[in-house]
Amino acid sequence: MLHFSKLKAFIIVGVVVLAALLALPNLLSESTRAALPGFIPSQPVTLGLDLQGGSHVLLEVDTPSLKDVLGKQLVGDIRLRLRDAKIRYANLKRTPEGASVNIPDAAKVEEAFTVLRGLSQPIDTGLFGQGVQVQEFDIVRDGQTISLSFSDGGMQTRISRAVQQSLEIIGRRINALGTTEPTIQRQGVDRILVQVPGLQDPARLKSLLGQTAQLQFRLLCDNQPQGAGSTVPLGCEELVDKENPGQVYWVQTSRSATVDGEDLNDAQTGFDQRTNEPIVNFRFNTTGAQRFCRLTQNNVGRPFGIVLDNEVISAPRINEQICGGSGQISGNFSTDEANDLSIVLRSGALPAKLTIVEERTVGPSLGSDSVRAGFIASVIGLIGVLIFMVVSYGLFGVFAVLALVANLLMILGTLSFLGATLTLPGIAGIVLTMGMAVDSNVLVFERIREEVANGRSPLNAIETGFRLALATILDANITTLIAAVILFGMGSGPVRGFAVTLGIGIVATVFTAYTVTQLIISGWIKLRRPKVVPL
Amino acid sequence: MKPFRFVPDNTNISFMKLARPGFYVSIAAVLLSVVLFFSVGLKYGIDFKGGTQIQIRTMDGPADIDGLRKTIAGLGLGNSELQEFGRPDDVSIRIETQPGGEDAQQNAINTVKKALGDKVDYRAVDIVGPKVSGELARDGALAILLSFAAIMVYIWLRFEWQFAIGTVATLVHDVALTIGLFAILQLQFDLTIIAALLTIVGYSLNDTVVVFDRFRENLRKYKKMDFDEMIDMSLNQTLPRTLMTSISTLVALISLYVFGGEVLRGFTFAMIWGVLIGTYSSIFIGAPLLSLLGAYVDRAPTPGPGDNAQAEIVQP
Numbered sequence: 001m002l003h004f005s006k007l008k009a010f011i012i013v014g015v016v017v018l019a020a021l022l023a024l025p026n027l028l029s030e031s032t033r034a035a036l037p038g039f040i041p042s043q044p045v046t047l048g049l050d051l052q053g054g055s056h057v058l059l060e061v062d063t064p065s066l067k068d069v070l071g072k073q074l075v076g077d078i079r080l081r082l083r084d085a086k087i088r089y090a091n092l093k094r095t096p097e098g099a100s101v102n103i104p105d106a107a108k109v110e111e112a113f114t115v116l117r118g119l120s121q122p123i124d125t126g127l128f129g130q131g132v133q134v135q136e137f138d139i140v141r142d143g144q145t146i147s148l149s150f151s152d153g154g155m156q157t158r159i160s161r162a163v164q165q166s167l168e169i170i171g172r173r174i175n176a177l178g179t180t181e182p183t184i185q186r187q188g189v190d191r192i193l194v195q196v197p198g199l200q201d202p203a204r205l206k207s208l209l210g211q212t213a214q215l216q217f218r219l220l221c222d223n224q225p226q227g228a229g230s231t232v233p234l235g236c237e238e239l240v241d242k243e244n245p246g247q248v249y250w251v252q253t254s255r256s257a258t259v260d261g262e263d264l265n266d267a268q269t270g271f272d273q274r275t276n277e278p279i280v281n282f283r284f285n286t287t288g289a290q291r292f293c294r295l296t297q298n299n300v301g302r303p304f305g306i307v308l309d310n311e312v313i314s315a316p317r318i319n320e321q322i323c324g325g326s327g328q329i330s331g332n333f334s335t336d337e338a339n340d341l342s343i344v345l346r347s348g349a350l351p352a353k354l355t356i357v358e359e360r361t362v363g364p365s366l367g368s369d370s371v372r373a374g375f376i377a378s379v380i381g382l383i384g385v386l387i388f389m390v391v392s393y394g395l396f397g398v399f400a401v402l403a404l405v406a407n408l409l410m411i412l413g414t415l416s417f418l419g420a421t422l423t424l425p426g427i428a429g430i431v432l433t434m435g436m437a438v439d440s441n442v443l444v445f446e447r448i449r450e451e452v453a454n455g456r457s458p459l460n461a462i463e464t465g466f467r468l469a470l471a472t473i474l475d476a477n478i479t480t481l482i483a484a485v486i487l488f489g490m491g492s493g494p495v496r497g498f499a500v501t502l503g504i505g506i507v508a509t510v511f512t513a514y515t516v517t518q519l520i521i522s523g524w525i526k527l528r529r530p531k532v533v534p535l
Numbered sequence: 536m537k538p539f540r541f542v543p544d545n546t547n548i549s550f551m552k553l554a555r556p557g558f559y560v561s562i563a564a565v566l567l568s569v570v571l572f573f574s575v576g577l578k579y580g581i582d583f584k585g586g587t588q589i590q591i592r593t594m595d596g597p598a599d600i601d602g603l604r605k606t607i608a609g610l611g612l613g614n615s616e617l618q619e620f621g622r623p624d625d626v627s628i629r630i631e632t633q634p635g636g637e638d639a640q641q642n643a644i645n646t647v648k649k650a651l652g653d654k655v656d657y658r659a660v661d662i663v664g665p666k667v668s669g670e671l672a673r674d675g676a677l678a679i680l681l682s683f684a685a686i687m688v689y690i691w692l693r694f695e696w697q698f699a700i701g702t703v704a705t706l707v708h709d710v711a712l713t714i715g716l717f718a719i720l721q722l723q724f725d726l727t728i729i730a731a732l733l734t735i736v737g738y739s740l741n742d743t744v745v746v747f748d749r750f751r752e753n754l755r756k757y758k759k760m761d762f763d764e765m766i767d768m769s770l771n772q773t774l775p776r777t778l779m780t781s782i783s784t785l786v787a788l789i790s791l792y793v794f795g796g797e798v799l800r801g802f803t804f805a806m807i808w809g810v811l812i813g814t815y816s817s818i819f820i821g822a823p824l825l826s827l828l829g830a831y832v833d834r835a836p837t838p839g840p841g842d843n844a845q846a847e848i849v850q851p
Binding site: 012050058060096183202204205275277355356357358359360361362363369370373374376377378380381385388389391392393394396397424425427428429432434435436439442443446449450453468471472475476477478479480481482483484486487489490491495498502534535 | 640
């Protein structure tokens with residue numbers, strides 16, 4: 001057992017050297033890393049947000065707001081279908097769960113029902129590849145009223161689609177911030193995790209993420225509110241001013257009085273030539289340009305509102321028809337506000353509002369303090385364990401320490417290789433591994449001592465010690481590994497980082513204790529031919 | 536160099552005699568912890584309760600905590616709590632979950648920032664909405680229970696059911712006492728403490744498994760020996776290893792506690808306690824329980840992986 005074939009010894013040494021190479025970039029400065037020849041790995045461990053500073057923001061699709069958007073679309077779709085089928089309808093309206101419509105002509109109800117059923121697409125839920133199909137809507141007929149409501153499956157699919165779309169749009173918005181290496185990933189069904197390292201102030205990030213950015217150009221109603229408590233006229237809705245919530249406008253709800261921002265091609269920050277105020281210049285695509293042209297042409301002299309997320313940014317008067325396809329938005333912006341508005345307009349509107357359900361921000365000062373503290377704690381912990389082992393086990397203690405160093409290199413190398421993220425709890429996991437890693441060596445050494453006491457020759461005692469300790473080492477480490485795996489499965493963020501280093505640490509521990517220590521000891525035996533075991 | 540023995544060789548401590556009083560003390564302590572958990576309760580951090588936690592550093596010398604407390608209390612944000620955080624110029628501010636859903640939490644942090652002005656450095660801001668905190672609490676509890684179940688199955692497969700009961704009893708003991716300590720001291724209980732609990736579970740198990748392994752080995756070797764005597768022998772044989780590992784782990788942990796910074800302190804504190812308790816419980820809970828269940832232990836167990844070694848063992 002203590003005899004290692006050349007190949008086996010070569011593999012063990014090879015693994016350790018490889019780990020050392022992979023771990024090496026962490027000890028070098030950035031410029032040295034860049035100067036390394038290509039075949040040497042140059043990927044250091046990624047520091048977690050808690051170590052380098054940054055923001056972690058968890059967003060959730062706001063289901064009520066999504067339902068609202070979908071309900072409005074559904075109303076439009078119903079109108080279109082019935083109109084195409086030349087069926088008269090009345091009382092078409094939103095319901096909390098969808099929409100409902102009344103068919104005055106009793107003879108046409110059946111036909112309308114069939115037409116509207118065509119709206120509902122079958123959805124493949126695709127659970128376990130069973131291809132279970134559900135309908136997008138539940139359609140119910142009650143007398144002459146037909147109501148459509150979103151089925152659970154339909155809603156799930158819509159939420160999922162909204163998340164997918166939001167991922168892209170958020171990506172564009174954050175890239176415009178120009179920060180390095182943001183990560184944007186989907187989490188669960190209806191959530192998106194955004195992590196932006198090295199951000200001083202997350203306020204701007206949050207304002208970029210928090211806007212749905214639905215831009216609309218809508219005609220104002222002829223009557224405007226006179227003081228509080230006036231009733232909103234038919235075909236109008238009341239919207240507040242973005243700057244001054246006390247000021248309200250009545251804005252036309254009709255589709256023909258509206259041009260949507262989704263027809264925008266581009267938006268850039270500029271400055272008003274007369275007042276030098278920051279403004280946003282935008283350009284429509286062809287469809288948008290045509291619609292905007294028609295709207296302005298027919299309404300010269302009337303005011304229209306520039307509406308962003310149901311708030312009025314400004315309400316200028318249409319002085320002349322605008323058919324060039326471009327225009328500008330002014331609204332007492334600061335330069336930053338104008339910049340952000342053009343970013344969100346360029347990136348496109350989110351399909352629904354996203355709410356921030358969790359936010360964790362670490363400033364750069366705390367991050368670097370944590371790195372320093374973690375480093376000092378690791379070094380002192382290592383020295384402490386080292387002294388303890390050498391004092392307790394003498395020469396064998398030195399062997400154990402060598403194995404421990406190999407162990408640490410392997411943890412660091414594996415983390416770098418996997419591109420895993422090192423967090424502060426992750427450092428704690430490494431320090432803890434240092435303490436527990438020697439356990440395997442302690443088990444072996446104590447066992448060897450016992451076998452020596454039982455009257456075995458040194459060689460025999462060492463061999464038996466290793467063999468008998470193996471099962472125990474495995475049992476003891478697998479149980480800790482179970483805890484690490486569960487922690488990884490349920491944990492989030494930093495805690496997960498702890499589970500990662502702990503788990504890697506355990507595997508490295510078993511490997512080094514059983515191969516590296518044994519190899520060193522077998523080398524020592526060959527060299528010294530000991531008569532007694534120095535334990 | 537002659538190695539120094541921290542633990543004397545060939546100890547012959549009759550643990551089983553000490554076990555009975557130890558057992559009673561432990562049961563009392565576990566019961567007390569349960570009572571404390573339900574009466575006093577834990578001081579949950581924002582991870583589980585939701586709310587906002589802000590860590591600031593004042594830029595003009597030591598923080599005036601009383602002044603800050605008054606400022607924050609005057610903002611109408613409900614219950615708030617301020618305390619020094621490791622240094623006289625570091626303050627941790629905690630604000631309870633604001634009514635009005637997720638957006639209300641965001642508004643609260645803006646209010647605080649406006650009130651504190653720019654004389655402070657915001658070192659960390661954590662906001663956990665009511666929805667997420669509920670999930671984190673559920674996941675945390677689930678993780679602990681899941682680990683118990685998984686470990687029980689593993690031990691049952693590797694040993695026998697008596698051993699599995701013994702291990703899980705020690706784990707419940709360790710987790711209960713750690714929770715009890717956090718309830719008595721009213722230390723903040725957050726996600727990192729769940730991580731600590733799981734690690735304690737792993738560590739304590741490690742200890743227990745080593746003792747059980749030795750016990751099983753002895754069970755095969757000495758078929759006629761008295762049960763309690765054999766437990767004592769196994770405990771004495773593994774005692775050097777148990778203590779050596781605990782000491783070396785404690786050395787690493789104490790270094791983390793002292794030098795690792797304020798953020799990790801709660802975690803390391805729980806771990807240090809857990810290592811002490813875990814070492815105690817594997818000796819005084821796990822092994823004596825085996826003696827209680829011993830009548831049912833099969834004296835000729837099916838061979839395990841380490842068994843092929845048995846054939847050549849020299850009987851002393």
